[in-house]
Amino acid sequence: MKIIGIGVDIIDNNRIKKSIKNQDFIKRVYTAKEINTSKTVKNRVNFYAKRFAAKEAFVKALGTGFRKNLNFKYIEILNDNLGKPYYNMNNKIKKILTDIPQISVCEVSLISVDPLCEFKCILTCHWALGRSPAIAK
Numbered sequence: 001m002k003i004i005g006i007g008v009d010i011i012d013n014n015r016i017k018k019s020i021k022n023q024d025f026i027k028r029v030y031t032a033k034e035i036n037t038s039k040t041v042k043n044r045v046n047f048y049a050k051r052f053a054a055k056e057a058f059v060k061a062l063g064t065g066f067r068k069n070l071n072f073k074y075i076e077i078l079n080d081n082l083g084k085p086y087y088n089m090n091n092k093i094k095k096i097l098t099d100i101p102q103i104s105v106c107e108v109s110l111i112s113v114d115p116l117c118e119f120k121c122i123l124t125c126h127w128a129l130g131r132s133p134a135i136a137k
Contacts, residue, residue, distance in 0.1 A: 002124060003122060003123070003124050004061075004123040004124060005060075005061035005062055005063050005121075005122075005123040006060075006061055006120070006121070006122050006123075007056070007057035007058055007059065007060030007061030007062070007120070007121040007122075007123075008057055008060065008118065008119070008120050008121075009052075009053040009054075009056035009057040009060065009118070009119055010053065010116055010117070010118045011049050011052055011053045011056075011116065011117050011118075012049075012115055012116055013045050013046060013049045013114060013115040013116065013117060014115055015049075016045055016048050016049040016052055017045045019048075020044065020045065020048050026048075028071075028072065028073070029052065029055070029072040029073065030048065030051060030072070030073070031073055031076045033076060033078065033088075034051055034076060034077065037078075046112060046114070046117065049112075049117040050077070050085070050110060050112060050117050050119065051077045052072075052117075053117045053118065053119035054075070054077045054085065054087070054108065054110070054119040054121070055072050055075045055077070056119075057108075057119045057120060057121040058075050058087060058106075058121045059075070060121070061106075061121040061122065061123045062096070062123070064096070069092075070092070070093075070096065074090055074092045074093050075087060075089075075093060076088040076089075076090065084108075085108050085110055086106075086108065087106055087108070087121075106121060106122070106123055106124075107121075107122040107124065108120065108121055108122075109122075
């Protein structure tokens with residue numbers, strides 16, 4: 001396994017608490033699925049903060065930042081049945097990833113200790129092992 005990129009972002013939940021009072025901010029940063037899911041969770045501030053940090057960590061791991069018309073809404077963070085977060089990639093992200101063909105796996109790690117959230121994204125390749133891409137579900 002080879003590490004292609006590592007991205008880390010830490011965010012103060014208080015910053016997101018102020019930001020999500022603005023509906024334009026929510027619509028600009030989060031996908032419809034993320035917004036709908038936020039309505040079912042107890043702590044919306046923490047929910048949104050985790051996803052904001054995850055999106056920032058992802059573009060840092062890519063090494064591109066928010067360039068090439070890449071924006072927050074292209075990066076969607078969902079949870080599997082056990083609650084583990086994963087990146088659900090749309091076609092725009094998949095196209096960007098084809099420019100970096102060696103990326104096949106995206107590992108994530110989340111730490112949340114109020115008032116902070118930290119998200120780590122590690123992009124790796126397993127091509128030498130013959131594994132198939134597992135970055136998007």
